Structures are given as C-alpha cells and as structure tokens.
Amino acid sequence: MALFAGGFAIAFRAALTFFLHHAAGEGNIVAALARAPIWLRVLSPALGGLLAGVVGLWVARKPAGHGVDDVMEAVVLGRVHLSMRVTLMKSLASWLAIASGGSIGREGPLIQFGGAAGKVVSDRLGLSRERARILIAAGTAAGFAAAYNTPFAAVLFVLEVVAGVVVLDTMVPTLVATAVATALTRAVVGAGPIYGQRAFELRADTEFLAFAGLAILATLVAQGFMRLLSIGKKAFHRAALPLPWRPAAGGLLAGAIVALLPEVAGNGYEPLDALLSARFTAGFVVVLLLGKALATTASVSSGSPGGVFTPVLLLGGGTGYLYAVALHHAGIGVGPAGGYALVGMAAAVAATTHAPLMAAVMAFELSGDYAVVLPLILVTALSTGMSRKLRKDSIYTAELRDRGISWELTMEGRKIDH
Numbered sequence: 542m543a544l545f546a547g548g549f550a551i552a553f554r555a556a557l558t559f560f561l562h563h564a565a566g567e568g569n570i571v572a573a574l575a576r577a578p579i580w581l582r583v584l585s586p587a588l589g590g591l592l593a594g595v596v597g598l599w600v601a602r603k604p605a606g607h608g609v610d611d612v613m614e615a616v617v618l619g620r621v622h623l624s625m626r627v628t629l630m631k632s633l634a635s636w637l638a639i640a641s642g643g644s645i646g647r648e649g650p651l652i653q654f655g656g657a658a659g660k661v662v663s664d665r666l667g668l669s670r671e672r673a674r675i676l677i678a679a680g681t682a683a684g685f686a687a688a689y690n691t692p693f694a695a696v697l698f699v700l701e702v703v704a705g706v707v708v709l710d711t712m713v714p715t716l717v718a719t720a721v722a723t724a725l726t727r728a729v730v731g732a733g734p735i736y737g738q739r740a741f742e743l744r745a746d747t748e749f750l751a752f753a754g755l756a757i758l759a760t761l762v763a764q765g766f767m768r769l770l771s772i773g774k775k776a777f778h779r780a781a782l783p784l785p786w787r788p789a790a791g792g793l794l795a796g797a798i799v800a801l802l803p804e805v806a807g808n809g810y811e812p813l814d815a816l817l818s819a820r821f822t823a824g825f826v827v828v829l830l831l832g833k834a835l836a837t838t839a840s841v842s843s844g845s846p847g848g849v850f851t852p853v854l855l856l857g858g859g860t861g862y863l864y865a866v867a868l869h870h871a872g873i874g875v876g877p878a879g880g881y882a883l884v885g886m887a888a889a890v891a892a893t894t895h896a897p898l899m900a901a902v903m904a905f906e907l908s909g910d911y912a913v914v915l916p917l918i919l920v921t922a923l924s925t926g927m928s929r930k931l932r933k934d935s936i937y938t939a940e941l942r943d944r945g946i947s948w949e950l951t952m953e954g955r956k957i958d959h
Contacts, residue, residue, distance in 0.1 A: 542662045542676060543683040543718040546655035547725035550687030553636065553651060554730070560640050570807040574642050574799055582642070582800040583793065586840070589641020590792025593845045594785025596634040600627055609649065609848075610940035612656040613703050616678045623677065628657040631846045638788070638845040639807060644795050644836035645847025646808040648688040652848070655684025655722075678704055679714040683722035690735050692723040694903035701896035702937060736814050739908040741880030743916065751875050752884060752916040755864050756923035759888035762860045763853065763924070764931050766834055767893060767939075770849070773842030784844065791843020795836040804829055805836040808848070809855030813886070816858045817879045817908070823866045830859040849936070853893050854886045861885020883908050888920045892928040895935040897921035 558568055565573035574582050615623055632650035639647055659680025663673035678699050686695035699715050777787055798805055804812045812829060815821055821829070837852045865881035875881070887904035891897045901917040928935075934942055941947060 542655075542658045542680050543721035544725060545658040546651070546680055546683035546718070547687045547722035549632075549654045549658075550651045550684065550722075550726060551729050553632070553647065556636065557640055557647070569811055570639070570642055571804055571811040574806050575803040579800050582803065583796040586638075586642040586644075586796035586799060586806070587789050587793035589638045589643050590795075590840070590843065590845050591785050591789035592641075593634040593638040593643075593792075594788040596630055596637070597788065597844060597846070598784045600630050600634070609652060609703075610937055610944075612653065612677060612681050613937060614941065614946060615656065615660070616674050616681070616699075616703050617705065623657045623660040625657045625661050628653050634845070635847045638792070638840065638847055641792070642796065642799050642806040643792055643840040643845050643847065644799075644805050644807070644809075644833065644852065645840045645845055646849055646851040647847065648685070648808070648850045649846065649848030651688040652681055652684040655680035655682070655687070655718075658683075675711050675714055678711050679718035682715045683718040686719045686723045687726045689903065689907065690723060690726060690730070691903050691906035692719045694899050694906055695719045695723075697896065697899035697902055698894075701899045702894050702935070734907050734909045735810075736817055736907050739817060739879065739883065739910040741883065741908075741910050741913055742876050743880075743912055744874060744876050748875055749916065749919060751868060751873070752881075752920050753923060755861055755881060755885055756888050756920040757927065758864055759857050759860045759885050759920070760892040760924045760927045760931070762830075762856055763889040763892035764928060766853065766856055766889075767932070767936055769834060769838050770842055770936075771939075773838040777843045788840075788844040791839045791841075791845060794839035794843075798832050798836040798839070802828065802832040805832045808851035809833060810851060813851070813855045813858050813882075816855075816862050816882045819862070819877065819879045819882075821862070823863055826859045826863055830856055830863075833859075849893075850890070853889050853936075857885040857887070857889025858882040859885070860889065880910075880913055883910065884913055884916050884920050887917050888924040891921035891924040893936040895925050895929055895938075897925040900924075 561567055561573050567573040635650040638645055656677045659676035663676045681703055682695040682699040685698050686692045696715050696719050704711055782790055833855055841849055861881035861884055862878045865878035868875045883904055887900045891900035901921040904917050
C-alpha cells in the first residue's frame with residue numbers, strides 16, 4: 542500500500558515533467574506558460590478544464606467517494622466505498638487540469654490515491670471494516686508524505702485532520718506506511734526538504750509579539766480565501782452550466798489571469814520557493830496573492846478536481862512576507878522576510894485545517910529550519926483558535942457538513958451528528 546502510494550506520486554510527477562519538457566521545453570508549468578503566447582495562456586487552462594470535465598462526466602455517474610472528505614468519512618464512520626477506478630479517473634482529470642495550467646494543487650489526487658490503495662489492500666486481504674479503516678488512514682498518510690516529503694506532518698494530518706483522535710491501532714500502521722512511502726519518494730525525487738534547506742533567525746524574544754500579529758493577519762486571509770471558494774462554488778452552480786462546460790469556464794477565467802500573471806499557474810510551488818528566498822518585490826507579491834486566490838477559486842469552484850493545500854501555503858507565505866516587509870519599513874527590527882513567509886505558511890494551513898501541530902511540523906519539515914520552531918508552535922496555535930471562533934468547520938469538515946455529516950471533538954471523545 543505504501544509502495545503503491547509512493548510509486549503513484551512519483552509517476553504523477555514524472556508524467557507532468559515529461560509532458561512539460563516535450564511540449565514546452567520546460568520542467569514546470571509556470572516557466573512553460575511564461576514562454577507561451579498570450580492566447581495560449583488563456584486557452585490552455587480552459588482546454589484542460591474541458592477535458593477534466595469530460596472525465597468528470599464519467600466520475601459523476603459513479604456513487605463511490607473520491608475526495609479527502611470521503612476519506613475522512615471512511616476512516617471515522619467506515620461507511621464509504623472508495624473505488625480505485627474512480628480515484629484513478631479523478632486523478633487523470635486533476636493531471637489534465639494541472640498540466641494545462643489550472644491553479645490547483647497536485648496533492649489532492651496523491652492523498653486520495655493513498656486512501657483508495659488502503660481500501661484495495663484491505664479488500665484483497667478480506668479484512669474487517671475496522672482494519673480497513675486503519676489501512677485507509679495509513680494509505681492517506683503515505684500519499685501525503687509522498688506529496689510533500691514530510692513524514693511526521695503526514696502522520697499528524699491523519700491524526701488531527703482525518704481521524705481527529707489519536708488511536709494507537711491507527712498510529713502504528715500509519716507510521717510504517719509513511720516511512721515506506723517517504724523512503725521510496727526520497728530515493729527517486731531527493732532527500733532534502735522540497736523548498737531547500739533554510740536558515741532563518743529569531744533576533745529577539747520580543748519578536749514573538751510580531752509573530753502573534755502575523756497569526757491574526759494570516760488567519761483573516763485564510764478565512765477570506767475559504768469564503769471566496771464558497772462564493773465561487775455557489776456562483777458556478779447558479780450559472781447552471783453542465784459538465785464539461787463548467788470546469789471549462791473556470792479554466793477560461795483562470796487562463797485570463799494566467800495570461801497576465803503566469804506565476805499563478807499550477808499549485809504555487811515555484812513562487813513560494815521564490816518567496817522564501819525573498820526574490821519578489823512587495824508590490825508583485827500583492828498582485829500575486831490576489832491573482833492566485835482568484836485563479837484557484839475559478840479552477841476549484843468550477844469543478845476541476847485538485848487540492849488547495851499548496852495554494853493555501855502560497856497565500857500564507859505571501860502574507861507573512863508582506864507583513865515582514867511592512868515591519869521593516871516601519872523601522873521595527875525583525876528577522877528576514879523569508880522566515881515570516883515560512884511561519885505565515887503554517888499559520889494559513891492551521892487556520893484552514895484546524896490542525897496546529899500538523900501545520901507547525903510540516904513547515905519545519907519543508908524547510909529544515911529549527912530556528913523558527915517556537916514561532917511555528919505559537920502562530921499555529923493562535924491561528925487555529927482564532928479560526929475556530931470565526932468558523933466552526935475546517936475546509937474539509939465544511940464539505941461533510943454540506944452533506945449533512947458533522948462531528949465535534951470534545952474531552953469525552955468525538956460527538957457525531959449525522
């Protein structure tokens with residue numbers, strides 16, 4: 542199962558790189574579209590959305606679940622049939638949207654494939670429903686680890702986001718699956734942090750006050766983005782556009798933004814790496830964040846399958862970067878803007894997932910920078926607490942609540958309302 546998840550992540554990445562190299566002579570979608578003429582920047586995401594919508598027509602006829610929210614329901618309630626065939630078809634749709642320049646993350650299909658692989662293995666072994674739930678959780682963690690090369694954060698994603706409780710029976714196989722998937726991915730892709738080794742600095746303990754301010758700002762940005770996604774989803778459904786034209790229309794809107802700002806294409810890895818290295822001006826970052834939020838909303842809300850995890854990282858990173866630049870201009874001595882970008886990434890993830898420990902550990906594993914561990918812990922805790930006050934649901938549990946399923950974690954355990 543873990544080998545399947547790791548192998549699928551490697552194949553997914555390799556197929557994207559192969560296509561972009563042979564179609565555009567570049568290794569990533571941002572560079573490919575930056576070289577493309579304006580008309581192609583507009584039409585390419587629209588075509589990708591149309592093709593994804595064609596695949597979506599087939600997926601829509603199948604009752605099996607295939608999203609992160611379905612994986613959560615399968616693990617918690619044990620009642621969703623995760624179809625590998627549906628998952629593969631949805632992964633194809635995601636690949637088409639991403640390869641054409643849609644503003645979506647590639648982590649979605651990788652995480653979902655891991656969960657579906659756990660279900661397939663449990664079916665083949667004839668395991669009980671309880672054991673199947675454990676393997677689905679372990680497979681989900683393996684997919685997350687393969688997507689980000691962050692094994693500890695992958696385990697915490699399952700424990701904090703998917704399962705919502707720490708259960709030893711789930712933790713042990715999840716740890717094993719994560720280790721195997723990460724080892725396989727690192728053997729092929731590379732062992733270092735995906736954003737490179739960083740070395741930011743915390744200049745003084747008083748800087749914790751500045752990081753607390755960042756927690757508030759990043760939470761508001763994350764909350765605004767979640768509401769923007771909801772507004773976009775309602776708008777596209779009101780338009781009464783059927784598949785495959787709805788994701789094609791979303792792709793066309795995203796393409797219009799990509800035409801002016803190629804950096805918003807894809808999941809946001811390339812501009813986020815530049816932010817951590819402080820290679821952008823503040824004015825450009827403002828435009829980038831607005832463009833990314835709108836392009837991602839157009840792509841995701843219209844029905845193109847994919848994740849929003851990495852786009853959220855970019856929005857948080859850009860917020861942290863601008864916040865640090867503003868403090869420097871105000872004459873307040875703080876650390877490098879790249880360090881604030883890293884902490885802002887964690888704050889935005891914590892605000893959208895309500896998983897503070899996962900967000901803090903993930904940012905640390907993405908950068909390998911121990912100097913910002915304490916700010917990460919502080920900011921993710923504050924962001925999660927604030928976000929829960931502003932909106933009860935995380936970005937994932939909101940999908941479940943829309944389907945009439947909700948639960949609340951208390952000191953007495955999980956209270957399920959469905």
